[in-house]
Amino acid sequence: xxxxxxxxxxxxxxxxxxxxxxxxxxxxxxxxxxxxxxxxxxxxxxxxxxxxxxxxxxxxxxxxxxxxxxxxxxxxxxxxxxxxxxxxxxxxxxxxxxxxxxxxxxxxxxxxxxxxxxxxxxxxxxxxxxxxxxxxxxxxxxxxxxxxxxxxxxxxxxxxxxxxxxxxxxxxxxxxxxxxxxxxxxxxxxxxxxxxxxxxxxxxxxxxxxxxxxxxxxxxxxxxxxxxxxxxxxxxxxxxxxxxxxxxxxxxxx
Amino acid sequence: xxxxxxxxxxxxxxxxxxxxxxxxxxxxxxxxxxxxxxxxxxxxxxxxxxxxxxxxxxxxxxxxxxxxxxxxxxxxxxxxxxxxxxxxxxxxxxxxxxxxxxxxxxxxxxxxxxxxxxxxxxxxxxxxxxxxxxxxxxxxxxxxxxxxxxxxxxxxxxxxxxxxxxxxxxxxxxxxxxxxxxxxxxxxxxxxxxxxxxxxxxxxxxxxxxxxxxxxxxxxxxxxxxxxxxxxxxxxxxxxxxxxxxxxxxxxxxxxxxxxxxxxxxxxxxx
Numbered sequence: 001x002x003x004x005x006x007x008x009x010x011x012x013x014x015x016x017x018x019x020x021x022x023x024x025x026x027x028x029x030x031x032x033x034x035x036x037x038x039x040x041x042x043x044x045x046x047x048x049x050x051x052x053x054x055x056x057x058x059x060x061x062x063x064x065x066x067x068x069x070x071x072x073x074x075x076x077x078x079x080x081x082x083x084x085x086x087x088x089x090x091x092x093x094x095x096x097x098x099x100x101x102x103x104x105x106x107x108x109x110x111x112x113x114x115x116x117x118x119x120x121x122x123x124x125x126x127x128x129x130x131x132x133x134x135x136x137x138x139x140x141x142x143x144x145x146x147x148x149x150x151x152x153x154x155x156x157x158x159x160x161x162x163x164x165x166x167x168x169x170x171x172x173x174x175x176x177x178x179x180x181x182x183x184x185x186x187x188x189x190x191x192x193x194x195x196x197x198x199x200x201x202x203x204x205x206x207x208x209x210x211x212x213x214x215x216x217x218x219x220x221x222x223x224x225x226x227x228x229x230x231x232x233x234x235x236x237x238x239x240x241x242x243x244x245x246x247x248x249x250x251x252x253x254x
Numbered sequence: 255x256x257x258x259x260x261x262x263x264x265x266x267x268x269x270x271x272x273x274x275x276x277x278x279x280x281x282x283x284x285x286x287x288x289x290x291x292x293x294x295x296x297x298x299x300x301x302x303x304x305x306x307x308x309x310x311x312x313x314x315x316x317x318x319x320x321x322x323x324x325x326x327x328x329x330x331x332x333x334x335x336x337x338x339x340x341x342x343x344x345x346x347x348x349x350x351x352x353x354x355x356x357x358x359x360x361x362x363x364x365x366x367x368x369x370x371x372x373x374x375x376x377x378x379x380x381x382x383x384x385x386x387x388x389x390x391x392x393x394x395x396x397x398x399x400x401x402x403x404x405x406x407x408x409x410x411x412x413x414x415x416x417x418x419x420x421x422x423x424x425x426x427x428x429x430x431x432x433x434x435x436x437x438x439x440x441x442x443x444x445x446x447x448x449x450x451x452x453x454x455x456x457x458x459x460x461x462x463x464x465x466x467x468x469x470x471x472x473x474x475x476x477x478x479x480x481x482x483x484x485x486x487x488x489x490x491x492x493x494x495x496x497x498x499x500x501x502x503x504x505x506x507x508x509x510x511x512x513x514x515x516x517x518x519x520x521x522x523x524x525x
Contacts, residue, residue, distance in 0.1 A: 001514070005298075029328070047397060047420075050420075050423075050424055051311070051423070051424075052420055052423060052424075063493065071426060073424055073425060073426050076424065078420070078421070078424050080420055080421075087417065087418070089419060089468075089471075090292065090415065091292075091468055091471035091473070091474055091477040092413075092466075092474040093472070093473040093474070095473075096413075096473055096474050096475070099408075100413070100414050100417060100421060100425070101410075101425075102408055102426065102427040103414055103422075103426075103427065104425040104426055108408070109406075109408070109410075110410040110411060111409040111410065134473075135473065136471060136473075230472075
C-alpha cells in the first residue's frame with residue numbers, strides 16, 4: 001500500500017486552477033524530489049497533502065487513510081519554505097520550538113512534560129545541535145536555525161518528512177551537511193522524504209525519484225528513467241534534458 | 255502633592271482594592287498582550303476598548319450595570335471582527351477600524367441623548383480604579399481567574415499558532431478556533447481593563463508590558479513571566495504615584511509602564 005496516494009487532485013485559488021488532475025503514489029521509504037518552475041504548483045501540492053489548502057477535486061490518502069479522516073499527524077514532519085529566514089525575533093528557545101513538534105501526539109489539554117525532554121534532547125543530538133538548546137532562535141545562524149526546524153519536524157519520529165526548499169537560504173557547505181542528514185534518515189531509518197527543489201538537476205544528487213510538476217504531474221518515476229525518457233526529451237528539449245542529467249552525473253562524481 | 259508615606263497609603267481599603275483588582279487585570283493583559291503583539295494584533299485591544307465605550311454608554315442608557323452589560327456586547331463585537339475578516343475578506347486592521355469607530359460613534363450619540371449619565375460615562379474614558387467597589391473587585395478577580403485558567407489550558411495551542419499557524423494546524427490544533435478564543439478572551443479583558451486605565455489607554459496595558467518583556471526575552475515562558483511582573487509592578491507603582499502626586503491613576507499606570515519600557519530598551523541597547 002502506498003504511504004501517500006494522490007488521485008486526480010485539482011486545487012483552485014479563486015477561479016484559477018493551480019493543480020489539475022495530479023495523480024501519483026509514493027511508497028514507504030521513497031526519497032522523492034519535487035521539481036517544477038516557479039508557480040508550477042509545487043508548494044500548493046504539499047500544502048494540499050497536509051490539508052492546508054482546500055481540495056477542489058480528487059482524493060489524497062495518507063498511510064491508506066483519506067486525508068479528511070487522517071488524524072495521526074505525528075507520522076508527518078513538515079519543514080515549510082523560508083522558515084530559516086522568518087521568526088528571527090520570536091521569543092522562543094530552541095528547546096521550546098522543538099517541543100512544539102510533539103504537540104501532534106498530545107490530547108487536550110496539551111502539555112509538554114519532563115518525560116518529553118529525552119525525545120527533544122535525542123533529536124537535538126541527532127542533528128548535532130544539543131549545545132544550543134537554550135539559545136533563542138534569533139541568536140542562531142541560518143544553518144543552525146534550519147536544523148532546529150528540522151528537529152521540530154523530526155521530534156515526533158515521523159514516517160514521512162515533507163520539506164519545501166529547505167536549503168535555499170543556506171551556504172553550500174551547510175547544504176551538503178543538511179542533505180547528508182536527510183540521506184541518513186532515509187537510508188538508516190526508512191523515513192519517506194518528499195523534498196521540493198526548484199533545481200531539477202540537483203534533485204538527482206539525493207533523491208531516487210522525481211516528480212516534475214507543471215500544474216499537472218509531467219513526470220513521476222526514477223530519476224534515471226527521466227534522463228532516458230523520449231517523452232521528457234520532447235517536453236524539455238534535448239539540450240535541457242541532457243544538461244540536467246549531465247549535471248546530475250557530474251555532481252555524483254565529486 | 256499629598257504628604258503621606260507608602261505604608262500609610264497602602265492601609266486604605268480603597269487602595270488595597272485597587273491594588274488587588276488592578277494587579278489581576280494587569281496580569282491578564284500582560285499574558286494575552288504577548289500573544290497579541292506577536293500575532294500583530296496589538297490594536298485589537300484599542301478597537302475593543304472603543305466598542306466598550308459604546309457598550310458602556312448603552313448599558314448606562316438602558317439602566318444596566320455597564321460593565322456586566324458591556325462584556326457580552328464586546329464579545330459579540332470581537333466575533334463580528336473575526337467574521338468581517340474571514341467571511342467579508344476585509345483585512346484585520348480594516349475590520350478593527352470599522353467596529354472601533356462604530357463603537358465610539360454609538361457612545362457619543364448615546365451620551366448626547368442621555369445627558370444624565372455623562373459624568374459616569376466619562377469616568378470610563380480615563381478609568382477610575384481608585385473608586386472600584388468590593389463587588390467590582392470580586393468580579394474582576396473572578397473573571398481574571400477564569401480567563402487565566404483558559405489561557406493555561408490552551409497555552410501550547412496559543413503558543414503554537416502564535417509561532418506558526420501551519421505548524422499548529424499540522425499538529426491537529428484547530429487554529430481558527432484558538433484564534434477566536436484569543437479574540438474573545440481579549441474582549442473580556444478589555445472590558446475589565448476599562449475600569450483600570452480607561453477606554454483610551456486599554457491597549458497600552460496589552461502592548462507595553464509585552465514589548466518591554468520582549469527586550470529581555472530568553473524563552474517564551476520567561477517572556478510571559480517578565481511581562482506579568484512588569485505589568486503588575488506598573489499598576490502598584492502607578493497607583494501609589496497617582497495618590498502621592500494627585501494625578502489620574504489610569505494615566506499614572508500607563509506612564510509607569512512606559513518608563514519601565516524606556517529603561518529596559520535603553521538597558522538592552524547599551525548591553
